[in-house]
Amino acid sequence: MDNFLFAVAAFVLGLLILGLVCVLKGATLADRMMSAQLLGTSGIAALLLMATAVSEPAIIDVALALALLAAFASIAFATSSGDRQDRE
Amino acid sequence: MMVALIVDVGLAILILFVAGWIVAVRSTFAAVIGFVVYGLLLSLVWVRLWAIDIALTEAAIGSGVTGALLLRTLSRLPVEHSERSANGSFRFIAGLFCAFISLAIAMVIVALPEPAPTLAPEASAGLPAVGVGNPVTAVLLSYRAFDTFLEKVVLVLALVGCWSLAADRDWGGTPVLWRYSDPDGVLKFLAQTLPPIGVLVAIYMLWTGADHPGGAFQASAMLAAMWMLTIVAGLMRMPRTNDDLLRLTLVSGASAFLLLGFAGFGIVGSFLAYPPDYAKALIVAVEIPMTIAVAATLVMLVAGPPQRRDMS
Amino acid sequence: MTLLLARDIFTIVAVTFGAFFFLAGTVGLIRFPDTLTRLHALTKADNLGLGLVALGLLPWADGILALKIVCVWVLVQFSSSTVSQLIARLAQQERPQA
Numbered sequence: 001m002d003n004f005l006f007a008v009a010a011f012v013l014g015l016l017i018l019g020l021v022c023v024l025k026g027a028t029l030a031d032r033m034m035s036a037q038l039l040g041t042s043g044i045a046a047l048l049l050m051a052t053a054v055s056e057p058a059i060i061d062v063a064l065a066l067a068l069l070a071a072f073a074s075i076a077f078a079t080s081s082g083d084r085q086d087r088e
Numbered sequence: 089m090m091v092a093l094i095v096d097v098g099l100a101i102l103i104l105f106v107a108g109w110i111v112a113v114r115s116t117f118a119a120v121i122g123f124v125v126y127g128l129l130l131s132l133v134w135v136r137l138w139a140i141d142i143a144l145t146e147a148a149i150g151s152g153v154t155g156a157l158l159l160r161t162l163s164r165l166p167v168e169h170s171e172r173s174a175n176g177s178f179r180f181i182a183g184l185f186c187a188f189i190s191l192a193i194a195m196v197i198v199a200l201p202e203p204a205p206t207l208a209p210e211a212s213a214g215l216p217a218v219g220v221g222n223p224v225t226a227v228l229l230s231y232r233a234f235d236t237f238l239e240k241v242v243l244v245l246a247l248v249g250c251w252s253l254a255a256d257r258d259w260g261g262t263p264v265l266w267r268y269s270d271p272d273g274v275l276k277f278l279a280q281t282l283p284p285i286g287v288l289v290a291i292y293m294l295w296t297g298a299d300h301p302g303g304a305f306q307a308s309a310m311l312a313a314m315w316m317l318t319i320v321a322g323l324m325r326m327p328r329t330n331d332d333l334l335r336l337t338l339v340s341g342a343s344a345f346l347l348l349g350f351a352g353f354g355i356v357g358s359f360l361a362y363p364p365d366y367a368k369a370l371i372v373a374v375e376i377p378m379t380i381a382v383a384a385t386l387v388m389l390v391a392g393p394p395q396r397r398d399m400s
Numbered sequence: 401m402t403l404l405l406a407r408d409i410f411t412i413v414a415v416t417f418g419a420f421f422f423l424a425g426t427v428g429l430i431r432f433p434d435t436l437t438r439l440h441a442l443t444k445a446d447n448l449g450l451g452l453v454a455l456g457l458l459p460w461a462d463g464i465l466a467l468k469i470v471c472v473w474v475l476v477q478f479s480s481s482t483v484s485q486l487i488a489r490l491a492q493q494e495r496p497q498a
Contacts, residue, residue, distance in 0.1 A: 004415075008453075011419050015422050018427075028435060028491065028494050030439075031435060033487050033490070034435075037446075038425065041449070041450055042422065042445075044472065044476060045418070045450050048454060052457045060461075060465065067472055074483045074487070075486065078487050078489075
């Protein structure tokens with residue numbers, strides 16, 4: 001079971017790489033932000049899987065903190081980009 | 089375990105790749121997004137290294153607060169700084185230097201004897217005397233409490249240094265985070281629903297930090313993020329830098345430590361010593377003003393130097 | 401004994417489906433033609449992907465821990481769907497056609 005959960009975590013992280021490609025060649029600002037959000041969710045999923053695989057409940061706290069802070073970071077990106085003195 | 093090894097190697101490669109991309113990308117806004125992603129990946133690495141407290145801090149500060157700091161800075165830069173200048177040779181030399189240092193550190197770590205020298209057994213052995221279960225908390229607030237006290241002072245000094253960047257006429261004014269017109273009220277809705285959850289999680293992290301991974305700094309970062317959210321949404325005002333309550337809050341962390349230190353002098357005989365049975369209670373008691381002070385400091389640091397004499 | 405086996409099978413099935421939805425969301429993010437459709441694909445990963453993964457992990461968590469896992473999922477769902485509104489508005493501003 002541990003191996004399976006780690007394998008899924010690896011798979012999710014592999015998807016993270018794909019999502020990173022999107023951040024890289026993101027056509028617009030919004031695309032890049034969405035990729036960042038997907039990465040956040042993938043990270044949370046990977047953390048939950050790891051927490052169960054190694055039986056360490058504190059990792060779920062990290063996932064919880066990450067959920068809130070990733071939301072804050074996304075909000076910061078989405079709302080601050082209009083305030084910039086130029087556009088990308 | 090084979091699969092875990094794949095996860096670790098994958099993470100390592102990913103991080104190097106993202107770091108390289110952040111340096112190479114032309115748009116600084118994209119680089120900031122990359123930096124937040126980098127923080128997320130780093131916190132996954134800390135989890136794999138069984139450093140959960142650091143993973144929490146990385147997620148909170150590295151992804152959240154530092155991202156906001158960079159964004160706010162970016163919004164204040166003039167237009168011509170938003171794209172990187174193509175000063176290739178300088179960057180190449182800097183990159184070479186960084187690679188050299190990384191290689192040196194890596195070689196040192198690999199060359200450590202097995203088992204690596206560590207104070208972890210002694211730190212764990214002292215835990216029952218302190219009364220907490222989390223060795224990181226014990227180190228921060230008992231064994232090396234003096235360092236933590238000095239850190240709080242350093243934070244206040246950093247903030248004063250940041251404020252001193254303001255023009256003379258703006259001193260005492262209000263800093264600005266960034267403006268968002270919020271036509272649909274979505275931001276306001278988020279700022280009404282997320283902060284209560286965030287505050288609850290922050291209090292939980294502070295409380296559980298005594299015996300499990302967590303602690304004051306992570307809680308501060310969470311509080312700072314939630315506070316910034318309410319300010320950007322317009323639900324709360326950014327305080328003026330000469331506001332008395334703000335200034336009192338900022339110094340309350342270091343002051344609480346000072347009080348505790350001198351009390352220890354009086355009761356037990358040396359600065360910052362804890363009476364044996366009350367250690368845990370005192371630790372939690374000093375963490376509360378510390379958390380609030382650091383949260384306020386973080387918010388004001390992100391907001392930067394005061395910009396206007398009027399209220400925002 | 402069969403209960404343990406059932407638990408293992410439940411976890412494997414749920415987590416695999418969750419991973420599948422993550423794959424769908426990521427592929428959608430890459431392949432869909434425009435920003436708003438990509439946003440739609442993204443939320444599938446958040447809702448179903450994370451939800452099924454969380455569901456699959458519940459049998460291994462006891463009491464308050466299971467509640468925490470559910471809370472993480474609910475929080476992510478709520479915040480990401482609302483933040484998507486902000487991102488959508490930004491996307492609309494960048495290319496001002498409907």
